[in-house]
Amino acid sequence: MLRNPIHFGRPKVILTLSLCFALLMTGCSLLHVSTESRLFLNLSASFLGEYDLPQSDFKGTTVGGFSALSYDRQRDRIYALSDDDTNPRFYTLNLNRQDLSNPSITVEDVTLLADPLKTETAPASLDGEGIELTHQGTIFVASEGNIAAQVPPRLSEFQLESGLWTGDLPLPKHYWTLNEDGTKTLGVQPDRGLESLAINAEGDRLFAALEAPLTQDTPLSTDRPYYSRFLHYWIGEPEPLLISENLYPLDPPMPGSQKYGLSDIIPVDDGGHFLSLERSYSPSTGYSAKIYQMVTGGATDTSRNHDLSLDSQSIAPTLKKQLLNLSDLNIELQNLEGLILGPYLEDGSRSLILVSDNGFEANTPTQFLLLRLEQKAQSST
Template sequence: MLHSKTLNWALAIVCCLICCGCSLPQVTAESRIFLNLDLEFVGDYALPQTSFEGTTVGGLSALTYDQRRDLIYALSDDRQQPRFYTLALNISEADQIEEITVETVTVLQDEQEQSVAPKVLDPEGIVLTPQDQLWISSEGVQTQSPPILAAFDLAQGSWQEQLKLPSHFLPALATDELETSEPPAPQGIADNRGFEALAISPEGDRIFTATELPLIQDVNPDDSDPKFYSRLLHYLVGDVRPLLISEYLYPLEPPTLGTGLNGLTELTTLDSGGHFLSLERSFSPLSGFNAKVFQIATGGATDTSSLEKLELPLQGVNPVFKQPLLNLRDLGMTLSNLEGMVSGPILSDGSRSLLLVSDNGFEAEQPTQFLLFRLKKKPQQSTSG
């Protein structure tokens, strides 16, 4: 009898809450997939193109943050002399970038401990491991060198090791067995459209890289409504023999007349559970450069490492999940060619920062643009009864 009264009271309270319109948190499938994150613009900084120790400080395509030393390593995508710069950021108590200072420049070396020869690397991505090792991704140079994922020493820039890439990322090689044999179908990474994005796990034992645009064989030229997918690779690295763990498809934003083609230029890990931020960049003669930041989640995505060519439209293959976070055009400012993105220093309120950088293409009159953001929690949504 007492149990029945208690149950009746509980039901009455629930009904009362509903009738009174009390707000309860809204739980959606999307909220279970993604982290509760938002981006707040903090400020920007323009670094004029200058010279440093006989090099031109420009063409910055990627950033990685050294938390122990509170320094930024910025990769220059100069095919003639691949290198990275050590930058010091002076951030005020008001979380504004007051100054960015170039401290050192390090030229990358090959396996013979010589400066990497011109047009061997087209460096686009950089991450730092706890062992002071820099992993660098190169798009490759068409007909001259394949795409590369290689590790270099932080102190000297010396070559240390290289990852093996799946064959479907590489150009098809013609055979000399038969003079009458047809040339192989084009495949692999397109020139200047390769490994732009590179990220590392918080523990430093896994790296992730993705192509800017689809592989050549993953595009159907006859499709009237094409869907474009980059490929995202997941490697185990560190104190073990490097191993390819998985591969996923990343759905690119569809091109429009006003924005042009969208390319994936950077990834940044948010945690060890498969959550990332991604940066897509576009250019149109009508509207200039634009960029968008997304949150993506790999949980539930299909491993596509066995698919040498995509059969489109996709059937039975789940790409990574993707959620728009910020359209940078909404900032109301002129955007440059934004390519790099990294989680940077902790801000004054204890929140994580996010730093974006532009590639000025070594144009003397075009400064390098830095944009600083605060990563924060989204306001919690609620529903009323």
């Protein structure tokens, strides 16, 4: 005996509601895809060629340890920063791209950087990890600092031709705070400080980012998000000014990883679109690297947030989307640290150039990768 009578009209209502719900969810999904397509640029990157530069001697210096690149469009030359804190310098390189599948690099010059903070007690005060050319004929260098020697991270400006120091940009206090006894409780981690440096096409904005979370931001477990800090400066007239700081979401370290983090950033336009390079290393799998699109629109300004552990739930980070997994190129990757937008190619597309840091190992060449970056019209859907 049925306790409840069957009403034949009820399934129609349920079916109608189900269809409406399905359409609503489909609409939400399409809305998400449409929003994402408008948020990120329609970019693609393809591999063109690889070149290995053997370690060599040039004008009394060792050519190697490249940690960053900067492209001089007027001179069609590349500046490569050498990660040698005892003798900071950068090299002028000429990229021969007549055969894109087999590019070549020629070392033309070396410029020593004169650091006024270098003393007998602090001989390694400039540990260069990022380099960027300005419109005023100077270069900025990002230094990650030396915790053991109590040398803070720095954003320093030098003359391009002479290498003479002209000044430093101010950094937020939460990047480097020493206690009275000399111990450090807030700030960059050892060898994981300022790593990325970039300037927009107009030349009035500078961007810098950390390789890894600040000491106070480091999550206690791998199921919590890892955030690097991303700085945005005004460097035009009348004087430099920190505009904002945002969070960059890092890929969590894989089990067994000994190195991981954000290696470089480059602006694609003046609309808050960037490319970022993340790399990691594991003894079992070697080096891996990925290029992401990154957008800053809607990200929370964290310049007043000294410690993310106190308040991170309400903070909106920058967003990223994978552009290219370099491990899919089926070539042996080295320790890729530098990424730049290089010269335009014959078809009108832009080149992407990556460089590795060989750690001044004589038998390990410096790896250069040449990619094509293409942008298509945004999808209307």
